[in-house]
Amino acid sequence: MKSRLALSLSTVLAGLAIVPAVMLAGPDRAAAATPARPAPAHPAPAHPALAHPAPAHPPHRVSHPPRGARATPAAPAPQAESIAVFGHGSTRQMTSVTRTMMRQSVPGTSPLKVLSQLPGVFYQSADPFGAYEYSSQLFMRGFNQSQLGFTLDDIPLGDQQFNNYNGLSVTRAIISDNVSGVDVSQGAGAIDVASTSNLGGAIQIHSIDPSHTRGGTVGQTFGSNAATRTFVRLDSGDLNPSGTRFFVAYARTDMDLWKGHGYDYSDQVNAKLVQPLPRDSSLKLFFDWSSIQQFDYQDMTPNYLHTVGPNLANYYPDYTAAYQAALGHYPQAFLATNDPFDAAYYAGTANRVDYLGGLTLDENLTSDLDWKTTLYGHGDSGYSTWSTPYMPSPNGAPLSQRIQTPGIARGGFESAATWTLARHKLNAGVWYEYGRFTEGRYFTQAPLLGQGTLGNPTGGFPADQIFANAWQEVFTSNSFVFHLQDTFTVTRQLTVNAGFKSMAVWAGNRVPVQDAVLNGGLVAQGDLTASNAFLPQVSANWHFLPHHELFFDVSHNMRAFPQDGFGTNVSATPWTASQAAFQKTRNTLRPETDWVYEGGYRYTSPFLSALASLYRVNFSNRLQLITSQAGINPITAVQNVGGVTTNGAEASMTIRPLPGLSLYNSFSYAHSTYDQDVVTASGIEPTRSKLVPNYPSYMYKGNITYQWRKFDVHVDGNYISSRQLTYTNDLHVPGYFLANFGMRYNFGDAGVLRGVTASFNIYNLANKTYIATTNELGNNFVNTGYNYFLMGAPRQFFGTISANF
Incomplete structure (x- = not known):
């Protein structure tokens, strides 16, 4: 095998923004058994989409206004809507994105x-929609998405890592057309945000309410790579004098990969019911069902990029080419690489089905006392595939198909009361969640050449072809969080918020099935508890002059231990190691914690909205996987390897000089470095004072929007500085500037249709070749030659026709 096999797990995640714990070597994509999309009518070439490392051995290579300190951000001027609404009156850095702003993007x-587009926020994806989950990567002030908090209408969405164990991807939780807005706290999330992972900020997504008027919306999108998307929403309107109303919405997306062959296909249904109650109270029910089938893009290395080029892709549907490559007979272009065996595989896919539901009662008991309770549940099932040449089939075929079968069953409740007493607003609440995460790894037989092919891996789980079951794991967890805070209006100009939360998360697993020979040892089994009774937060806002305000925030945060199966995601989960390594470290491991300090200035007027902030993060107990033995099956363990210090600054400005014209610019700087060297079995790795990988030190975002009568047009651009690929900073990817263009025209009414609108978008306007996900x-x-990343999509064109009725 290649040396990459011995090195990968020793190179895995280091807590802070180092590795979004969302990725795993291809096959470990959780997914759901869904009927396969019919095969494309056009013939497919001999190279499609994914490259992921070896299997059994380690991979080598609001609807409701926010409570407490979360003051509702004020909209700017009633002119052209700017890209960001800065959190006027909030005691921490808050930024909001409205539904109108989201319409600038392709549906x-x-x-x-x-x-x-927001300052300090860094998002990457290998596809133009951001729908390809394996490549979806979000950082905020250096924290990756598994270290942030995410909610949808107060329903917790977990830590957003790819092989999710406690939540659901945002794109599968709600159809984007049904999002009314997003509130982002870049520094630290409010203490009442339902998350056990938000070391950094929080992202709170809100769904639209059903319309009071009967009708609906339809939209049809066409675009590059045979992309089609259909959206329909039907609103009941008020059904009775009390205002009972609901909507039902459906979206279907179908598009080919932009390189190689395969597709990204999804069906999704949303429904929402609103029942107004006396005293401006309400009962709201939200439901989501989603089904996805996604083929993987090929993982790249600097060597592959410079020898084969950015369009390197997998072999699917050419089974003969994949079979021959597993025997050592490669395409001519691959011979120039440093590892043609690993350069491409047959295919990798992810298939998932999810159900998510939440019921929220918001009861205004008196004019001064409000009680809000949310009950929710989530079920996920699926399978993922990876055609691996590292495991031959018993029939003599030189490859097999590795299949992973993750599943989630979780449910819980949140309940909080807010009492306004004189100049105090007291808020106290509890959140409890029970979670069950299951996962198994199987190997299925590939046919001999001339006796069939692996076909379309999304066609169903091939249970009759299983020849090995490496392991099965069952995780259970109980999460309990209590919070208490007081927002004190000291004067009309000064507001102070202070509070704390107590958090306890117990998690453990059992392993009913495992193959010690196949796994290279026993799979880790046991339980861990992450708890802290006092996680304080203090923040304040001083409105010292008209339009001018200062704010500051200090918070102490903790992240519960992430969960995952043996040798799967690149997150530093203690359960990814062997039983011996788990037992050795379980009594000394401490959950990751940090202190976040931020302060800033806001200016808000009809002409200008401006924001400037400084922040510092002291991150402790950083967890990292460390290899203690070389070889194809190295022994790994999770260790606390020290801390990270981050200092940063951000500035944003929106100018509205003329009616209909909005100019937005933001700059951000972050200096995030390791505090200590890391000791491994190979010696000391010189990581002290080195920059944290994957997050750029400098970012610029700009947007120009102009609206004239029924026509609007915008151009936006992002500059991303270089990013480090290694912990010792001896390899980096270059920076880039990416621009996008969009325009929309409202033709007015046509018969029964109202507001018939046509829009046109160009993604990657200059057709820039760039590295997206790292x-x-x-x-x-260090630079081993196996430092992975995914390419960003080239220029893409999309057109949409939509209307209301």
Whole structure:
């Protein structure tokens, strides 16, 4: 095998923004058994989409206004809507993105991708929609998405890592057309945000309410790579004098990969019911169902990029080419690489089905006392595939198909009361969640050449072809959080918020099935508890002059231990190691914690909205996977390896000089370095004072929007500085500037249709070749030749026709 096999797990995640714990070597994509999309009518060439490392051995290579300190951000001027609404009156840095702002993107674009316009927010994806989950990567002030908090209408969405164990991807939780807005706290999330992972900030997504008027919306999008997207929403309107109303919405997205063959296909249904109650109270019910089938893009290395080029892709549907490559007979272009065996595989896919529901009662008991309770549940099932040449089939075929079968069943409740007493607003509440995460790894037989092919891996789980079951794991967890805070209006100009939360998360697993020979040892089994009774937060806002305000925030945060199966994601989960390594470290491991300090200035007027802030993060107990033995099956363990210090600054400005014209600019700087060297079995790795990989030190975002009568047009651009690929900073990817263009025209009414609108968008206007996602397979200490990333999509064109009725 290649040396990459021995090195990968030693290079995996280091806590702070190092590796979004969302990625795993291809096959470990959780997914759901869904009927396969019919095969494309056009013939497919001999190279499609994914490259992921070896299997059994380690991979080598609001609807409701926010409570407490979360003051509702004020909209700017009633002119052209700017890109960001800064959190006027908030005691911490808050930025909001409204539904109107989201319409600048192609329908179906992930709400997280839209957030990339905000200061300090860094989003990457290998596809233009941000829908390809394996490549979805979000950082905020250096923290990756598994270290942030995410909610949808107060329903917790977990830590957003790819192989999710406690939540659901934003794109599968809600259809983007049904998002009313997103509130982003870049520094630290409010203490009442339902998350056990938000070391950094929080992202709170809100769904639209049903319309009071009967009708609906339809939209049809066409675009590059045979992309089609259909959206329909039907509103009941008020059904009775009390205002009972609901909507039902459906979206279907179908597009080919932009390189190689394969597709990204999804069906999704949303429904929401609103029942107004006396005293401006309400009962709201939200439901989401989603089904996805995604083929993987090929993981790249600097060597592959410079020898084969950015369009390197997998072999699918050419089974003969993949079979021959597993025997050592490669395409001519691959011979120039440093590892043609690993350069491409047959295919990798992810298939998932999810159900998510939440019921919220918001009861205004008196004019001064409000009680809000949310009950929710989530179920996920699926399978993922990876055609691996590292495991031959018993029939003599030189490759097999590795399949992973993750599943989630979780449910919980949140309940909080807010009491206004004189100049105090007291808020106290509890959140409890029970979670069950299951996962198994199987190997299925590939046919001999001439006796069939692996076909379309999304066609169903091939249970009759299983020849090995490496392991099965069952995780259970109980999370309990209590919070208490007081927002004190000291004077009309000065507001202070102070509070704390107590958090306890117990998690453990059992392993009913495992193959010690196949796994290279026993799979880790046991339980861990992360708890802290006092996680304080203090913040304040001083409105010292008209339009001018200062704010500051100090918070102490903790992240519970992440969960995952043996040798799967690149997150530093203690359960990814062997039983011996787990037992050795379980009594000394401490959950990751940090202190976040931020302060800033806001200016808000009809002509100008401006924001400037400074922040510092002291991150402790950083967890990292460390290899203690070389070889194809190295022994790994999770260790606390020290801390990270981050100092940063951000500035944003929106100018509205003329009616209809909005000019937005933001700059951000972050200096994030390791505090200590890391000691491994190979010696000392010189990581002290080195920059944290994957997050750029400098970012610039700009947007020009102009609206004239029924026509509006915008151009936006992002500059991203270079990013480090290794912990010792001996390899980096270059910076880039990416521009996008969009325009929309409202033709007015046509018969029964109202507001018939046509829009046109160009993604990557200059057709820039650039590196998007990095670290999806983990970062190495040094340049090994196996430092992975994914390419960004080339120029893409999309057109949409939509109307109301």
